[in-house]
Amino acid sequence: MKKDICSLDFGELAEEIAGIGEPSFRSRQIFEWLHVKLADSFDEMTNLSKKLRERLDSEYEIPVLRTADHQISKVDPTEKFLFELADGNMIESVLMRYSYGNSVCISSQAGCRMGCRFCASTIGGLERNLAPSEMLRQIYQIQKMTGERVSNVVIMGTGEPLDNYDNFVKFIRMLSDEHGLHISQRNITASTCGIVPNMRRLAGEGFQITLALSLHASSQEKRSSLMPVANRYSLDEVLKACDDYFTQTGRRITFEYSLIAGVNDRPEDTAGLTAILRGRNCHLNLIPVNPVRERDYTRPDRKKAEEFKIKLEKNGINVTIRRERGSDIDGACGQLRRRHVTAK
Numbered sequence: 190m191k192k193d194i195c196s197l198d199f200g201e202l203a204e205e206i207a208g209i210g211e212p213s214f215r216s217r218q219i220f221e222w223l224h225v226k227l228a229d230s231f232d233e234m235t236n237l238s239k240k241l242r243e244r245l246d247s248e249y250e251i252p253v254l255r256t257a258d259h260q261i262s263k264v265d266p267t268e269k270f271l272f273e274l275a276d277g278n279m280i281e282s283v284l285m286r287y288s289y290g291n292s293v294c295i296s297s298q299a300g301c302r303m304g305c306r307f308c309a310s311t312i313g314g315l316e317r318n319l320a321p322s323e324m325l326r327q328i329y330q331i332q333k334m335t336g337e338r339v340s341n342v343v344i345m346g347t348g349e350p351l352d353n354y355d356n357f358v359k360f361i362r363m364l365s366d367e368h369g370l371h372i373s374q375r376n377i378t379a380s381t382c383g384i385v386p387n388m389r390r391l392a393g394e395g396f397q398i399t400l401a402l403s404l405h406a407s408s409q410e411k412r413s414s415l416m417p418v419a420n421r422y423s424l425d426e427v428l429k430a431c432d433d434y435f436t437q438t439g440r441r442i443t444f445e446y447s448l449i450a451g452v453n454d455r456p457e458d459t460a461g462l463t464a465i466l467r468g469r470n471c472h473l474n475l476i477p478v479n480p481v482r483e484r485d486y487t488r489p490d491r492k493k494a495e496e497f498k499i500k501l502e503k504n505g506i507n508v509t510i511r512r513e514r515g516s517d518i519d520g521a522c523g524q525l526r527r528r529h530v531t532a533k
């Protein structure tokens with residue numbers, strides 16, 4: 190089997206290329222072709238000899254993503270991509286254009302095994318982890334297809350990044366590597382459902398990324414009824430890990446809270462959230478839940494969501510309601526992939 194050259198970081202590639210007897214500037218050139226010029230094949234690497242290109246091609250592969258579907262929203266500047274991996278697995282990514290730049294939301298796994306009750310991505314379980322190259326190339330492909338620079342990356346697509354820890358961490362290093370696309374770690378946000386031991390490991394990586402915690406409830410009981418992972422790591426443990434992440438990295442935590450009508454949008458929930466978040470240096474993002482066909486959760490109406498937010502603000506919580514994007518294009522949470530998997 191050929192080696193995935195796009196998952197080798199700068200140092201590893203240098204070792205490989207030295208190993209086949211090439212001078213060190215060659216590995217710099219190849220890294221640049223792969224991670225700056227975003228080449229899809231060795232043929233494109235025209236400053237390498239034909240012989241070297243053939244040698245590389247016989248030993249290594251560049252895992253290309255095939256665009257299986259591409260939807261462009263008519264209501265806002267959002268585009269959604271369904272990519273097919275080499276083994277036929279499907280993943281999805283979203284491009285959102287903002288005044289501050291282009292943000293891409295990527296998947297970290299094909300499927301997911303976390304089982305959150307309101308989420309479409311976990312319904313078919315986990316297929317497999319994505320390689321660093323497969324995470325990187327979602328961004329590369331979108332940048333190539335649109336011809337526009339990507340400035341921000343959020344790891345909030347399908348999958349749990351901290352359930353694919355090593356590949357995820359390598360991906361962050363390569364994405365922010367000065368020899369590569371060099372996206373600032375401050376412009377990267379990774380979201381986790383709260384795998385405590387790996388949140389603690391992540392705090393020690395020396396990253397400047399933002400960590401988002403999927404909170405979704407303010408009591409242990411309610412949280413574990415929505416998110417099975419909460420049975421393994423309690424709310425108290427998760428919050429403690431968030432505090433320690435902030436202490437260790439100086440990066441403020443973002444809490445995500447999907448508002449579900451009648452489930453977590455009641456007065457007891459604003460009270461609970463206030464008790465948890467007041468005094469914590471953090472930001473709360475409210476996301477009216479996206480209805481998933483296989484689930485029967487609905488979102489509170491706009492007015493109710495606004496009231497929920499205002500109550501929290503009055504209690505001194507730093508809170509926003511996330512603006513909805515691409516609602517006309519299966520823009521939300523694993524729905525495009527789900528539709529394709531179901532159709533098959």
Ligand code: SAH
Pocket residue numbers: 303305307308309344345346347348349350380381382383401402403404445446447476477478479480481522
């Ligand atoms: N596994 C990670 C990241 C992927 S999901 C995590 O759990 O954080 C990104 C965010 O979307 C999470 O906060 C997740 O809980 C939320 N989400 C999932 N399904 C949703 C839905 N149907 N409506 C709104 N938010 C949803």
